[in-house]
Amino acid sequence: MSRGKLEAQRLLNEIGITDPTAIEINKIAFGLGATVIEKPLKNSDGRIVFSKSRTIITINSGIEFTGKKRFTTAHEIGHYCMHRDHFQAHNDTDATLQYFKKGHQETEANEFASELLMPEDLFKQEIQGKKFDPELLRNLADRFQTSITSVAYKYFELGGHPICLFYSFDNKVRYWKRPENYPHYIIDRTKLSPPEDSVAAEFFDKEKIYRKTDSKQPIWKSTWFELKNWENDQDFKFYEYCIITPKYNTVLSIVWEEL
Ligand SMILES: [Zn+2]
Structure with a gap:
């Protein structure tokens, strides 16, 4: 199993959550030691600034969809959990939030976010016996409160079609x-x-x-x-x-x- 997925499952276990929609993502970040704030960002969906006292995750307030904000936040939490000792500072954009990006920190952060918001077992349960079409992806994005893009990648990985x-x-x-x-x-x-x-x-x-x-x-x-x-x-x-x-x-x- 990929490191990102493993780390997300470990975190969910640790906080005792089976359905991630039950808790606000910002609270998960806060519990770990990172504060999430929203403000307008230019050319960036999210970024993270590490500090000894409190790490700050900034999410672009201009992001239109709540699901995408949640996915971006989960991606930054992934960086926080896995990369804080050797972090390559960057702005997260549409490109880094896609799974194709091969930079391994980005891939790990995306795999982490995907599993944190859509745990594999729960996702499989939700798609069982359902026909693949755009409507299914939209329903899954609503169900898991995440971006439709992240649902598409998850379906690519686990889906039946x-x-x-x-x-x-x-x-x-x-x-x-x-x-x-x-x-x-x-x-x-x-x-x-x-x-x-x-x-x-x-x-x-x-x-x-x-x-x-x-x-x-x-x-x-x-x-x-x-x-x-x-x-x-x-x-x-x-x-x-x-x-x-x-x-x-x-x-x-x-x-x-x-x-
Ligand atoms: Zn990133």
């Missing part, structure tokens, strides 16, 4: 991941713009953002995947759902096949 993730920023694909043994081959577009018939491209080209009810959009297999010459696009049912953050000009595309 295989999904692929593509993270684009400034009209360029930056990272992608697919489940192990996924039967379709992804066309690598890293550093290139998203495919022109993708939902991500609709946002970058035309600023199109679908309403909740239309957020599951049909796409071709060939949009993101290699179409073998014996295959026909008509024979596949692929969908793309985009989590868009206009403020940072980022899109997380969730792509899946229905059989």
